[in-house]
Amino acid sequence: MPTVRFYRRRQTLTHRPLNLLPMQTPFLGLRTTIYKVADLAQAKDWYSRVLQIGPYFDEPFYVGFNVAGYELGLQPDDSAPAAAGTGVVTYWGVADVQNTSQALLHLGATLHEAPAEVGGGIVVATVKDPWGNLFGIIHNPHFKLP
Numbered sequence: 001m002p003t004v005r006f007y008r009r010r011q012t013l014t015h016r017p018l019n020l021l022p023m024q025t026p027f028l029g030l031r032t033t034i035y036k037v038a039d040l041a042q043a044k045d046w047y048s049r050v051l052q053i054g055p056y057f058d059e060p061f062y063v064g065f066n067v068a069g070y071e072l073g074l075q076p077d078d079s080a081p082a083a084a085g086t087g088v089v090t091y092w093g094v095a096d097v098q099n100t101s102q103a104l105l106h107l108g109a110t111l112h113e114a115p116a117e118v119g120g121g122i123v124v125a126t127v128k129d130p131w132g133n134l135f136g137i138i139h140n141p142h143f144k145l146p
Contacts, residue, residue: 091124098125109135113125
């Protein structure tokens with residue numbers, strides 16, 4: 001098992017397994033995911049229907065939605081949809097991946113990865129929005145906010 005050395009108040013904590021270390025990171029957790037879109041007005045309308053809420057921030061350079069305390073942002077970008085990134089996926093929590101996936105497809109998304117149970121009751125799926133961005137959904141019965 002990997003080990004890490006931490007220094008605290010001139011005391012050395014050595015050779016503790018990683019899984020026993022207290023969380024010590026400057027990162028506070030997910031805050032915002034931004035999707036680049038070629039048509040901001042169409043994207044605002046589409047995401048308003050998908051999320052079933054309107055944006056709280058709506059400007060020509062950025063549209064922001066508050067999704068249960070997390071931000072989904074839309075930013076104008078004239079790049080072709082094929083140029084949109086597929087390397088990073090943000091998964092938005094849902095109660096029912098299968099039904100939510102079907103609703104997204106009905107609203108114009110295209111299937112990227114079909115709903116699948118990946119272990120421990122966790123179910124994931126990804127679709128592409130009309131601008132080629134990956135939009136992930138997840139049901140994780142083990143996830144609890146602190």
